[in-house]
Amino acid sequence: MITQRLVSSLFWFIIIFLAVKYQMVLAFCLTALIIGGLYEFFSLIEKKGIYIYKYFGMAIGIMIPLSIIFRFELTKSWELLFIVLALVSLFILQFKRPDNSQAIVGISTTLFGIVYISFFFSFLIKIRYLPQGQGYLIAILLITKSSDIGAYLIGSKFGKHKLIPRISPNKSVEGSLGGLVFSSATAVVGRAFLGFSYVHAALLGLALGILAELGDLSESLIKRDCKVKDSGILFPGMGGVLDLIDSLLFTAPVFYFYMSSMLK
Numbered sequence: 001m002i003t004q005r006l007v008s009s010l011f012w013f014i015i016i017f018l019a020v021k022y023q024m025v026l027a028f029c030l031t032a033l034i035i036g037g038l039y040e041f042f043s044l045i046e047k048k049g050i051y052i053y054k055y056f057g058m059a060i061g062i063m064i065p066l067s068i069i070f071r072f073e074l075t076k077s078w079e080l081l082f083i084v085l086a087l088v089s090l091f092i093l094q095f096k097r098p099d100n101s102q103a104i105v106g107i108s109t110t111l112f113g114i115v116y117i118s119f120f121f122s123f124l125i126k127i128r129y130l131p132q133g134q135g136y137l138i139a140i141l142l143i144t145k146s147s148d149i150g151a152y153l154i155g156s157k158f159g160k161h162k163l164i165p166r167i168s169p170n171k172s173v174e175g176s177l178g179g180l181v182f183s184s185a186t187a188v189v190g191r192a193f194l195g196f197s198y199v200h201a202a203l204l205g206l207a208l209g210i211l212a213e214l215g216d217l218s219e220s221l222i223k224r225d226c227k228v229k230d231s232g233i234l235f236p237g238m239g240g241v242l243d244l245i246d247s248l249l250f251t252a253p254v255f256y257f258y259m260s261s262m263l264k
Contacts, residue, residue: 020137023128027069030124034065036241037117044226045109051102053093057110060086061118068125079119087111121245123252127259135193136259142190143205144251147183147212154178168220176213183209204258211254212247219246 019026038061042054064082072078090107097103128137155175163171187205188198196204219242223231230239 016141020134020141026128026137027065027125030121031062031065031069033241033245034061034118034121037121037245038113040231040240040242041113041117041222042110044222044228044231045113047226047228050109051097051099051106052113053090053106053110056089056093057113060089061114064114064118065122065125068122068129083111083115083119086114116249117242117245120249120253123256124248127252127256130256130259131263132195136255139187139190139193140208140248140251140255143183143186143208144212144247146186147179147209148216148247149179150182151175151179151213151216154181164217167217167224171217171220179213180206180209183212208251208255211250215247215250218250219243 015025015029019029035058038058039054042052042057045052046054060082064079066072067078067082087107090110094103094107124137124140127133127140130136151171152175155170155172155178158174158178159172161173162169163173163176184202184205187194187201187208191198191201194201194204219231222242223229231242
């Protein structure tokens, strides 16, 4: 398992390096991950016997990052308009179904998948487009993933007290604290990318570490509800796409809004 994790980590290190350096590589990678994440999420929901609009959800999900990449803005708050139109379209699709059962669950779950995966993850593209966005993108990736690494390393070696066993049996309090220490320390070490003082960087790293762990736990909750261990098997030693990006789904949007407010 460790060897597989190292190989997968090395692969993603190379991909991330290229993505940070070249905007089109970033756009392609994030769009591919969104497609994979949506497919995994909707496949999990289908296993629960819930009727969802899988391919409609994936189509809308792809349009969100593409609209950001090509700077398409129909209105100032175009994302909200996009979600409203998606909801209206889902109701129209439901009208055409001969069966009214699971209408609310199906519509709600499809829209949730679009927002949770595509909308949230697309904030990484927005971060890259900010002034000094390349440094910010490096910072958010390093801080978030250092939380994952710290939680895994400390939890594996010192974990004794279960965090929330009904959601994630393998996560421990010690691992959670280790993840927060790693994320805060990484923010301090990489504060040159942020332009903050040591204390500011440490507090930001701590806040992002908490969000990263909440993102991880949230995806674990979804998997437990669907009675699966991993969202997929695409990346040996890591699981699926959702297992790879879960912590970033919460840190990316919060970091974007925070940095945007600091730049005003």
